[in-house]
Amino acid sequence: xxxxxxxxxxxxxxxxxxxxxxxxxxxxxxxxxxxxxxxxxxxxxxxxxxxxxxxxxxxxxxxxxxxxxxxxxxxxxxxxxxxxxxxxxxxxxxxxxxxxxxxxxxxxxxxxxxxxxxxxxxxxxxxxxxxxxxxxxxxxxxxxxxxxxxxxxxxxxxxxxxxxxxxxxxxxxxxxxxxxxxxxxxxxxxxxxxxxxxxxxxxxxxxxxxxxxxxxxxxxxxxxxxxxxxxxxxxxxxxxxxxxxxxxxxxxxxxxxxxxxxxxxxxxxxxxxxxxxxxxxxxxxxxxxxxxxxxxxxxxxxxxxxxxxxxxxxxxxxxxxxxxxxxxxxxxxxxxxxxxxxxxxxxxxxxxxxxxxxxxxxxxxxxxxxxxxxxxxxxxxxxxxxxxxxxxxxxxxxxxxxxxxxxxxxxxxxxxxxxxxxxxxxxxxxxxxxxxxxxxxxxxxxxxxxxxxxxxxxxxxxxxxxxxxxxxxxxxxxxxxxxxxxxxxxxxxxxxxxxxxxxxxxxxxxxxxxxxxxx
Numbered sequence: 001x002x003x004x005x006x007x008x009x010x011x012x013x014x015x016x017x018x019x020x021x022x023x024x025x026x027x028x029x030x031x032x033x034x035x036x037x038x039x040x041x042x043x044x045x046x047x048x049x050x051x052x053x054x055x056x057x058x059x060x061x062x063x064x065x066x067x068x069x070x071x072x073x074x075x076x077x078x079x080x081x082x083x084x085x086x087x088x089x090x091x092x093x094x095x096x097x098x099x100x101x102x103x104x105x106x107x108x109x110x111x112x113x114x115x116x117x118x119x120x121x122x123x124x125x126x127x128x129x130x131x132x133x134x135x136x137x138x139x140x141x142x143x144x145x146x147x148x149x150x151x152x153x154x155x156x157x158x159x160x161x162x163x164x165x166x167x168x169x170x171x172x173x174x175x176x177x178x179x180x181x182x183x184x185x186x187x188x189x190x191x192x193x194x195x196x197x198x199x200x201x202x203x204x205x206x207x208x209x210x211x212x213x214x215x216x217x218x219x220x221x222x223x224x225x226x227x228x229x230x231x232x233x234x235x236x237x238x239x240x241x242x243x244x245x246x247x248x249x250x251x252x253x254x255x256x257x258x259x260x261x262x263x264x265x266x267x268x269x270x271x272x273x274x275x276x277x278x279x280x281x282x283x284x285x286x287x288x289x290x291x292x293x294x295x296x297x298x299x300x301x302x303x304x305x306x307x308x309x310x311x312x313x314x315x316x317x318x319x320x321x322x323x324x325x326x327x328x329x330x331x332x333x334x335x336x337x338x339x340x341x342x343x344x345x346x347x348x349x350x351x352x353x354x355x356x357x358x359x360x361x362x363x364x365x366x367x368x369x370x371x372x373x374x375x376x377x378x379x380x381x382x383x384x385x386x387x388x389x390x391x392x393x394x395x396x397x398x399x400x401x402x403x404x405x406x407x408x409x410x411x412x413x414x415x416x417x418x419x420x421x422x423x424x425x426x427x428x429x430x431x432x433x434x435x436x437x438x439x440x441x442x443x444x445x446x447x448x449x450x451x452x453x454x455x456x457x458x459x460x461x462x463x464x465x466x467x468x469x470x471x472x473x474x475x476x477x478x479x480x481x482x483x484x485x486x487x488x489x490x491x492x493x494x495x496x497x498x499x500x501x502x503x504x505x506x507x508x509x510x511x512x513x514x515x516x517x518x519x
Contacts, residue, residue: 036075063325093308171363212360238355252311461491
């Protein structure tokens with residue numbers, strides 16, 4: 001356990017995990033760039049910068065950053081409103097600077113206030129979305145871009161109609177490759193493989209991809225009708241050399257500094273990217289098998305530098321991303337070396353082996369993401385939250401449904417509202433006890449009582465009937481908000497009109513002056 005964060009001692013785990021992660025990330029980077037209306041190379045740049053730059057600066061051991069599907073709509077509309085991708089890049093550099101500022105202002109602490117049930121709901125929702133979105137790719141129907149997370153798709157379809165459409169265009173070869181790859185992945189989860197010293201060093205996802213390529217190659221010789229065609233394979237742009245790659249990079253247009261819309265886009269990108277990052281980091285820490293905690297303000301600074309660099313080099317906005325993080329953990333990563341390695345491998349592979357990468361069937365990658373999705377939404381998670389009671393289960397389910405039928409950010413917003421309602425309700429019941437027997441009432445403040453308890457307290461006081469007796473005991477509460485004290489004072493003043501006898505229990509040791517006895 002003491003060596004769990006040592007890069008060299010864990011390199012044998014992190015290198016293969018980084019390799020698997022780079023294979024999964026490639027089509028996601030390209031798909032998100034396509035959906036954003038940006039050059040394909042911008043998605044690759046964002047993936048490389050997210051892996052290398054953010055990976056080095058981040059305080060997270062396992063989270064992976066790159067272009068985020070949740071920002072595609074914002075990027076698409078921003079490019080359109082600014083009328084050029086170069087102007088958008090200037091806004092992105094400003095957004096990076098703003099994120100760095102937010103990190104210094106300690107805005108990352110907001111991440112500590114996300115209810116656990118909502119974070120778990122987000123993870124389960126992403127798992128379900130992964131499964132639903134990968135089914136068409138597993139069947140060989142690849143009209144929708146890789147990495148799409150929204151319910152309503154740009155082509156007018158939605159998650160479920162896309163699955164129905166895919167059933168009419170099944171590619172037998174792609175489906176067979178996906179089934180074989182899933183079989184390999186499940187075999188590699190067995191105790192027999194895990195207990196085998198040699199086989200345990202071979203990552204199952206990497207083996208599945210390689211076998212997927214070999215099976216499709218064998219189809220060309222043995223079963224031509226089953227060959228997976230080019231439109232169902234990874235398709236990355238080819239660059240003859242480093243100079244060809246850099247020549248396609250675009251630079252920010254600094255001349256648009258006097259356009260007010262630039263600053264609106266920059267602020268929007270910074271806020272949304274920061275929120276998505278904080279949510280993803282909270283999720284990553286919960287998935288970390290070693291329960292390490294990421295410093296959130298440091299993470300905002302790292303993301304800010306990443307977006308600053310991405311903007312200068314011609315990339316898309318970067319956030320921490322749950323899907324890639326989960327794939328990283330599933331592949332056996334232990335330190336952030338795997339994240340950095342995946343960024344380096346993205347760069348090297350795009351420059352040196354594009355032809356080889358373009359032989360990978362998308363259905364083989366779908367098999368990996370299907371298993372990743374299942375691990376995020378196992379039935380045991382639903383049972384666990386159900387056993388914790390409705391205050392945990394309802395926000396969990398609402399978050400899942402909201403994300404599933406809208407998109408990540410809107411769904412999280414709905415989940416947070418519901419989650420905070422139950423937090424406030426639970427906090428009231430824990431902070432304030434109300435006991436009554438016939439016309440005898442007791443209100444006891446057990447601990448800190450904030451203004452959030454005011455509404456329910458007023459309602460409770462209003463329901464006390466005429467002629468009742470009430471005892472108010474706050475001797476053990478360390479803090480009582482002034483709004484609560486004023487509510488009590490107003491009720492005591494009006495109690496005689498309803499013939500209610502009120503006794504405020506006072507002691508010499510009460511921390512709050514309202515309940516302290518002074519003789």
